[in-house]
Amino acid sequence: MPLQWILLDIDNCLYNGLNPDGSFTEYKQSMRNADEAWAVILTKDLAGLRSYRQKRAEEVGMDKSLLEFLFIKTGKEYGIDQLATHRNGPNGYKPEQFLKSDPELVACLGNLQNAGYKIAALTDNPAGKRVLTVLGLLPKIIKEEFVFDSTRMGMLKNKEFYKNVLEILAAQANEAIMFGDSLSSDIIPAEAVGIKGQYAKNRDELMQHLCALLK
Numbered sequence: 001m002p003l004q005w006i007l008l009d010i011d012n013c014l015y016n017g018l019n020p021d022g023s024f025t026e027y028k029q030s031m032r033n034a035d036e037a038w039a040v041i042l043t044k045d046l047a048g049l050r051s052y053r054q055k056r057a058e059e060v061g062m063d064k065s066l067l068e069f070l071f072i073k074t075g076k077e078y079g080i081d082q083l084a085t086h087r088n089g090p091n092g093y094k095p096e097q098f099l100k101s102d103p104e105l106v107a108c109l110g111n112l113q114n115a116g117y118k119i120a121a122l123t124d125n126p127a128g129k130r131v132l133t134v135l136g137l138l139p140k141i142i143k144e145e146f147v148f149d150s151t152r153m154g155m156l157k158n159k160e161f162y163k164n165v166l167e168i169l170a171a172q173a174n175e176a177i178m179f180g181d182s183l184s185s186d187i188i189p190a191e192a193v194g195i196k197g198q199y200a201k202n203r204d205e206l207m208q209h210l211c212a213l214l215k
Helices: 023-043 046-060 066-072 080-087 103-114 128-135 159-169 183-192 203-213
Strands: 005-009 118-123 147-149 176-180 196-199
Touching (some): 005 203, 023 080, 118 159, 176 183, 176 203
Parallel strands (some): 005 176, 118 147
């Protein structure tokens, strides 16, 4: 079947490199600080938290999110609803403070829509819709019903999550391509259900891959 759906991760591949003034780095650090502060409040164990994160970084070559920490180390006892509430609260994520609109990306995705593609966004960040709004993608390019937040669906971004997304979209796996900057949560689980995965470490790489679809 021909490719119909473009699935976008709401993370580095959308906005890393957009702001040359360093505000991307500031935003990512603010996210880590907000999550760490919340996890410490829950666990009362700052040293254990940082030790765990360092161990995971050495194992997989990256600093895994606090969401993984909460699921793996402390289990689900604290609840993902609390995480969503925190990340959208006054001490949570602040995309409006650090990010800005991206007319070039909006135009590129608009051209893809005109060419017949449909676009959805996938995330494990309850502030994902706010990020899309700041970038100028919601609701102009991506409809609210096509934004899938794994935390609000009660799961991680794993194989089952991608299965659920396909079911909701009424799409076949070979009709979709997933763009993301994480092999473990964007590419590998998507490919496990038959979706084509395309790694893009930042916004410029994403733009190159998206433009290639128009050729």
